[in-house]
Amino acid sequence: MAKAFVLDRDSILERLGGDEEIYSMMVDMYLQDVDNNCTAIASAFASGDSMTLQREAHTIKGLLATFSDEAGAADAMLVEKQAKNGEIDGLADGVAGLQQRLREVAAVLSAG
Amino acid sequence: MHNVLIIDDSDINLTLIKALVLKLGDCSPILFDKPISALEWCRSNVPDLVIVDYMMPDMDGLKFIAAFRALHGRNEIPVLMITANDQKDIRYDALLGGANDFLTKPIDRIEFSARARNMLSLRTGQKFLADRAEHLSALVEERTAEIREREKELIFRISRAAEFRDPETGAHIQRMAHYSQIIAQGLDLSPTMQKLVLEAAPMHDVGKIGIPDYILLKPGKLTPEEFEVMKNHSKIGHELLKDSRSEIMQAGAEVAISHHEKFDGSGYPLGLKGNQIPLLGRIVAVADVFDALTSERPYKRAWSLDDACKFLEDGRGKHFDPLCIEAFLAGWEQVLEIRQRFRDEEVPQI
Numbered sequence: 118m119a120k121a122f123v124l125d126r127d128s129i130l131e132r133l134g135g136d137e138e139i140y141s142m143m144v145d146m147y148l149q150d151v152d153n154n155c156t157a158i159a160s161a162f163a164s165g166d167s168m169t170l171q172r173e174a175h176t177i178k179g180l181l182a183t184f185s186d187e188a189g190a191a192d193a194m195l196v197e198k199q200a201k202n203g204e205i206d207g208l209a210d211g212v213a214g215l216q217q218r219l220r221e222v223a224a225v226l227s228a229g
Numbered sequence: 230m231h232n233v234l235i236i237d238d239s240d241i242n243l244t245l246i247k248a249l250v251l252k253l254g255d256c257s258p259i260l261f262d263k264p265i266s267a268l269e270w271c272r273s274n275v276p277d278l279v280i281v282d283y284m285m286p287d288m289d290g291l292k293f294i295a296a297f298r299a300l301h302g303r304n305e306i307p308v309l310m311i312t313a314n315d316q317k318d319i320r321y322d323a324l325l326g327g328a329n330d331f332l333t334k335p336i337d338r339i340e341f342s343a344r345a346r347n348m349l350s351l352r353t354g355q356k357f358l359a360d361r362a363e364h365l366s367a368l369v370e371e372r373t374a375e376i377r378e379r380e381k382e383l384i385f386r387i388s389r390a391a392e393f394r395d396p397e398t399g400a401h402i403q404r405m406a407h408y409s410q411i412i413a414q415g416l417d418l419s420p421t422m423q424k425l426v427l428e429a430a431p432m433h434d435v436g437k438i439g440i441p442d443y444i445l446l447k448p449g450k451l452t453p454e455e456f457e458v459m460k461n462h463s464k465i466g467h468e469l470l471k472d473s474r475s476e477i478m479q480a481g482a483e484v485a486i487s488h489h490e491k492f493d494g495s496g497y498p499l500g501l502k503g504n505q506i507p508l509l510g511r512i513v514a515v516a517d518v519f520d521a522l523t524s525e526r527p528y529k530r531a532w533s534l535d536d537a538c539k540f541l542e543d544g545r546g547k548h549f550d551p552l553c554i555e556a557f558l559a560g561w562e563q564v565l566e567i568r569q570r571f572r573d574e575e576v577p578q579i
Contacts, residue, residue: 134252134339136248138248139245143245146244147241169286175284176238176239180239185335194313
């Protein structure tokens with residue numbers, strides 16, 4: 118399990134060229150989509166569809182990286198790689214961990 | 230205004246890239262979350278820059294680029310592909326598949342702006358070169374047409390120079406050239422060939438320039454010796470024109486040497502027979518004789534149209550190629566129109 122998410126607003130803003138408007142828009146969209154993203158990866162895992170699971174993990178990797186959550190993105194990458202190799206049997210914890218991480222990041226962003 | 234096509238199945242990425250594209254200025258973002266829909270749009274629209282994600286359902290970025298590049302005229306449009314940092318192999322494949330550059334996630338605004346601006350500069354350069362090429366091509370076409378017109382005028386004036394020395398007129402040249410074109414049309418020659426016939430026919434008698442006045446302008450019948458000299462105009466015309474690089478002049482040379490040949494082999498200068506006589510010569514022979522017969526000269530009255538037609542009919546297979554006679558008579562309405570259009574008295578003297 119990755120260590121707790123700490124919001125590094127400055128590094129995110131630096132990547133966005135210091136644009137507060139874009140930052141706020143990104144946070145809003147993340148918060149709007151977080152439930153859908155959690156549902157999508159859970160469904161992909163439940164259906165045993167390794168390709169869809171790989172893609173959903175890839176999407177989550179990108180989302181978490183956008184908010185400079187390198188640890189969360191690394192966990193998503195592991196799930197993505199295993200799904201790519203078709204090794205989805207042992208991924209229950211990994212998938213649950215990603216859902217939890219998405220919600221954790223959402224909570225921090227909401228508070229921040 | 231640059232049209233920037235953005236394709237990503239993630240709404241948050243689409244929104245982010247759209248915002249970054251708008252920050253570039255002078256750009257209009259066009260968003261698609263499905264590559265298939267984007268491809269459909271590209272069939273009738275040309276973007277100035279394509280930004281496409283790699284991992285998407287149904288069609289990934291590599292497949293999209295391949296399909297996009299296969300569309301007509303989309304081979305040069307810059308494409309930026311978005312990949313994750315750990316997708317080095319995919320970046321190699323994308324480069325080979327037609328991507329111009331990459332963006333890695335998470336997207337960095339500075340890097341994005343630099344790469345997108347580079348790609349748009351490339352596109353601006355492409356458009357400039359394409360416009361310039363089009364402009365130059367139009368200019369070349371215009372200048373070529375001018376040169377061709379000048380060449381035609383020059384040919385007409387050279388032909389007139391020869392005709393000036395005998396009783397025939399500029400109208401004769403015009404009429405016989407158009408009659409020749411009517412025959413070419415009746416023979417189903419290509420439009421290019423018909424035009425060549427029209428342009429080359431006026432040079433048929435250019436060799437008369439080399440015939441002494443006492444023969445050329447003699448009001449009465451020529452003696453056999455004088456006629457032998459007169460016959461040389463075919464060869465002189467051919468000599469004058471044959472080495473030209475101009476297609477019209479070369480055709481003129483052929484007309485000059487062959488328009489007095491006869492289908493049965495009794496003509497001059499070579500006594501060629503039937504299809505040995507170049508087609509241009511067979512065509513011009515009919516047009517030239519018909520106009521000479523139906524025109525008034527100081528030494529003869531104009532023949533009636535009926536008598537002239539009978540002369541042509543009687544000369545089928547003897548003097549004239551039967552197919553050329555047929556083609557000429559088939560265009561009779563046009564023949565009458567040409568006679569009306571180019572009447573001797575109405576031709577301005579040069």
